[in-house]
Amino acid sequence: MKQIAFFIMLVSYATVVSSSPDITFHGNLIAPPTCIVSENKTIEIAFNEVIISDISGDNYKREVPYSVECDSENTDTGIQMKLTWTGVETDFNDSAVETDVVGLGVELQQNGQRFQQGKAINISKTNLPKLHAVLVKKSGAVLSEGAFEAYATLQVDYQ
DSSP, X not given: OHHHHHHHXXXXXXXXXXXXXXXXXXXXXXXXXXXXXXXXXXXXXXXXXXXXXXXXXXXXXXXXXXXXXXXXXXXXXXXXXXXXXXXXXXXXXXXXEEBSSTTEEEEEEETTEEOOTTOOEEEBTTBOOOEEEEEEEXXXXXXXXXXXXXXXXXXXXXX
């Protein structure tokens, strides 16, 4: 009798173990948004007249007025947006681009901190970080009078 009860329990256990429920997977495919920085227009930052001996710290700091516009409602569905920038890096500051004056660069800062080129930061289109351009000078550089220019590119990507 004990053998029959054990056999019935074993058969019942085998039946429970061998049951396999179906799994259903589903979701929605969405197209990633197309995002444009500052309407694809050049952002002009004017430093105007700069006294060479005053190029230090934040003496020549200008806000970078930029915007990010995305063409899709899908930007609010958990898509993570990232902002990066690139340009010709100076040999003395990895957060600055070269100008056409040797020893002078333009550093980009985000929320008061150095914004290293090529390093992405997370952004939200409804709460963009403040960007500033700051003139920086190579230690020991002797700058000549004259006009200067520098170029950089802002880029928004998403995951």
